[in-house]
Amino acid sequence: MKLPQNISAAVQQLYDTYPFPPEPLLDSPPPGYNWRWNWLSAYNFCTGQAPQKQNIRILDAGCGTGVGTEYLVHLNPTASVVGIDLSAAALSVAQERCHRSGASDRVEFHHLSLYDCSQLSGEFDLINCVGVLHHLPDPIRGIQSLAAKLAPGGLMHIFVYGELGRWEIQLMQQAIALLQGDKRGDYRDGVQLGRQLFATLPENNRLVRRERERWSLENQRDECFADMYVHPQEIDYNTDTLFELIDASGLDFLGFSNPNYWQLERLLCKSPALMERATELSDRARYRLIELLDPEVTHYEFFLGRSPLPKADWSSEKVLLSAIPQLSPCLHGWPSQQLFNYDYQLVNLSAAEFEFLQACDANSTEQRTVAEILTDGKLNPEEVRFLQKQQLILLTPN
Numbered sequence: 001m002k003l004p005q006n007i008s009a010a011v012q013q014l015y016d017t018y019p020f021p022p023e024p025l026l027d028s029p030p031p032g033y034n035w036r037w038n039w040l041s042a043y044n045f046c047t048g049q050a051p052q053k054q055n056i057r058i059l060d061a062g063c064g065t066g067v068g069t070e071y072l073v074h075l076n077p078t079a080s081v082v083g084i085d086l087s088a089a090a091l092s093v094a095q096e097r098c099h100r101s102g103a104s105d106r107v108e109f110h111h112l113s114l115y116d117c118s119q120l121s122g123e124f125d126l127i128n129c130v131g132v133l134h135h136l137p138d139p140i141r142g143i144q145s146l147a148a149k150l151a152p153g154g155l156m157h158i159f160v161y162g163e164l165g166r167w168e169i170q171l172m173q174q175a176i177a178l179l180q181g182d183k184r185g186d187y188r189d190g191v192q193l194g195r196q197l198f199a200t201l202p203e204n205n206r207l208v209r210r211e212r213e214r215w216s217l218e219n220q221r222d223e224c225f226a227d228m229y230v231h232p233q234e235i236d237y238n239t240d241t242l243f244e245l246i247d248a249s250g251l252d253f254l255g256f257s258n259p260n261y262w263q264l265e266r267l268l269c270k271s272p273a274l275m276e277r278a279t280e281l282s283d284r285a286r287y288r289l290i291e292l293l294d295p296e297v298t299h300y301e302f303f304l305g306r307s308p309l310p311k312a313d314w315s316s317e318k319v320l321l322s323a324i325p326q327l328s329p330c331l332h333g334w335p336s337q338q339l340f341n342y343d344y345q346l347v348n349l350s351a352a353e354f355e356f357l358q359a360c361d362a363n364s365t366e367q368r369t370v371a372e373i374l375t376d377g378k379l380n381p382e383e384v385r386f387l388q389k390q391q392l393i394l395l396t397p398n
């Protein structure tokens with residue numbers, strides 16, 4: 001079997017054979033949260049404040065079997081969501097998934113390429129595009145089509161592959177393609193051949209080791225193995241080529257959504273002299289330095305935005321005290337003094353912090369200001385700023 005001439009047709013055929021992701025369908029809302037799919041949390045992360053608008057429109061571009069789409073519906077109770085994908089098989093699973101968990105009244109699906117998203121009516125406040133652009137023959141055309149549908153003040157969340165941490169995957173993809181020869185494009189054959197290769201290579205072989213240590217758990221499922229090793233189209237990025245893609249979108253880069261990786265301190269903190277040398281670097285050069293020194297990076301995830309977007313500054317006490325606080329919607333274990341924050345990091349609250357958060361929790365109806373809540377004097381403004389920085393609370397300027 002030969003690959004179809006048209007790359008998009010080959011990609012569609014892969015996902016019609018192996019709809020992705022293969023997560024089971026549940027009869028209830030999906031567990032927990034991913035803060036990147038929660039409009040309030042994502043907006044707060046990007047701008048430092050809560051959004052004005054709640055009744056937003058969300059586009060999940062390349063939604064696959066709808067795992068992310070289902071979260072987008074459940075985590076944003078006043079949003080309407082549109083999912084699009086090339087694969088009819090993936091879309092029918094997505095539809096069934098949302099129906100089963102009671103999410104179907106605020107979501108619609110369309111069998112549509114990213115390239116053609118201009119056919120959708122209106123604009124979107126949040127566009128989520130995870131694991132898709134790197135499978136397009138022309139990712140720049142793809143991101144530009146999406147950018148044209150992003151409303152002013154809107155956010156786009158993107159995830160694309162990184163070349164440094166996927167080096168062994170690329171080698172195995174090429175090896176499987178060579179051995180498949182004319183059978184390339186027969187994805188079931190590719191999976192079988194790939195599994196046979198891994199089982200045959202010496203145990204300490206570099207590709208085998210990387211598969212065993214990093215990927216084998218998820219690759220137990222053929223859908224994941226196929227997505228990784230027998231894909232007909234994949235473009236992997238480094239920070240240089242990533243920013244070419246980002247610049248071509250015409251949108252503003254608002255930050256990586258896995259910010260911890262992008263801290264140079266975690267690599268060079270033992271040498272203030274080296275840290276000092278790096279202070280001259282531009283942001284982009286610093287990102288490049290980080291990935292060169294820690295080439296584990298398997299993907300890039302980040303937010304882009306279309307102006308006008310605010311950038312909150314809570315340093316003035318007057319501005320801070322007059323703001324309206326609310327509890328972050330992404331907390332696990334609330335109400336308790338010990339809980340997990342938006343990023344599932346454990347947080348221990350003092351009694352005074354806990355009380356303040358309780359007041360914020362009750363604030364959706366009361367709309368009290370920070371100053372009005374602080375009247376008991378148990379917490380000071382600096383401590384409120386710290387709660388805001390940790391994203392335990394969201395602030396709305398008043």
Ligand SMILES: C[S@@+](CC[C@H](N)C(=O)[O-])C[C@H]1O[C@@H](n2cnc3c(N)ncnc32)[C@H](O)[C@@H]1O
Nearest residue numbers: 015062063064085086087090113114130131132
């Ligand atoms: C790796 S899956 C990601 C699915 C989903 N976004 C997720 O993260 O769970 C890639 C999806 O992108 C879809 N896709 C690829 N090219 C596309 C295009 N040009 N337009 C729309 N969807 C596309 C595929 O059909 C597939 O379902």
